[in-house]
Amino acid sequence: MKTYVIVLILIILLILIIALLTLSYNLSKKAKEQPPEQQLEYGKLCEKYVTKMLNILSAKYKSHQFNNFIFCDDKGYSSDIDHIFICQGGVFVIETKGNKGIIHGNVEDSEWIAQKKAWQENKILKNPIIQNQNHINHLRNLIGKNAPKMFSIVIFVNADSIEEVKSPIVHNVATAHDFIEEEILKENYSSDFVDKMYQKLVQIQECYGITPKEHLKRINALKK
Numbered sequence: 001m002k003t004y005v006i007v008l009i010l011i012i013l014l015i016l017i018i019a020l021l022t023l024s025y026n027l028s029k030k031a032k033e034q035p036p037e038q039q040l041e042y043g044k045l046c047e048k049y050v051t052k053m054l055n056i057l058s059a060k061y062k063s064h065q066f067n068n069f070i071f072c073d074d075k076g077y078s079s080d081i082d083h084i085f086i087c088q089g090g091v092f093v094i095e096t097k098g099n100k101g102i103i104h105g106n107v108e109d110s111e112w113i114a115q116k117k118a119w120q121e122n123k124i125l126k127n128p129i130i131q132n133q134n135h136i137n138h139l140r141n142l143i144g145k146n147a148p149k150m151f152s153i154v155i156f157v158n159a160d161s162i163e164e165v166k167s168p169i170v171h172n173v174a175t176a177h178d179f180i181e182e183e184i185l186k187e188n189y190s191s192d193f194v195d196k197m198y199q200k201l202v203q204i205q206e207c208y209g210i211t212p213k214e215h216l217k218r219i220n221a222l223k224k
Contacts, residue, residue: 046098063087064198089183
């Protein structure tokens with residue numbers, strides 16, 4: 001009788017484990033299959049955390065910032081820069097990522113991996129360092145020969161760990177704040193530089209700015 005009860009309990013536990021694993025898999029699959037609108041909303045939520053961090057710095061130091069700086073040049077090449085922060089530390093071009101899990105990737109890799117839990121499917125993402133550098137190159141071309149040095153920063157807002165990525169420009173929100181503040185305290189640039197660079201980017205935005213919808217349309221056209 002005791003053996004029968006033990007076997008019954010084990011069967012029930014096995015059924016529960018299978019049910020939990022199935023539920024987790026379905027939730028993960030559902031999240032992956034979210035419509036583009038919901039994915040976009042999640043991305044914007046992550047960007048808000050970075051915006052708040054930049055606002056904290058702005059309250060302490062002279063600076064200007066742009067969020068969602070979207071532009072397209074005369075050749076039809078468009079970019080969507082999540083954040084540009086201009087201060088006496090320099091110009092910081094920031095790519096924000098909302099990927100969860102443990103981030104794996106090298107500077108030269110075309111793709112990185114967001115390693116999820118054992119029962120979840122890993123996420124493949126384009127190398128954000130390369131992605132952000134392309135944004136910087138495009139922006140520098142529009143600024144022209146007087147374009148200053150620009151700091152590239154990639155911020156993973158929700159990652160469990162970024163320690164597997166060996167790059168000094170990959171941060172979480174807290175370390176990105178500290179890095180930018182350290183550069184500000186060096187005062188490499190004057191307050192006049194901050195204002196002039198801000199005005200230059202305003203001009204670019206007025207001449208070359210496009211809407212998020214237009215940018216997505218161009219991106220989708222390239223995929224075809």
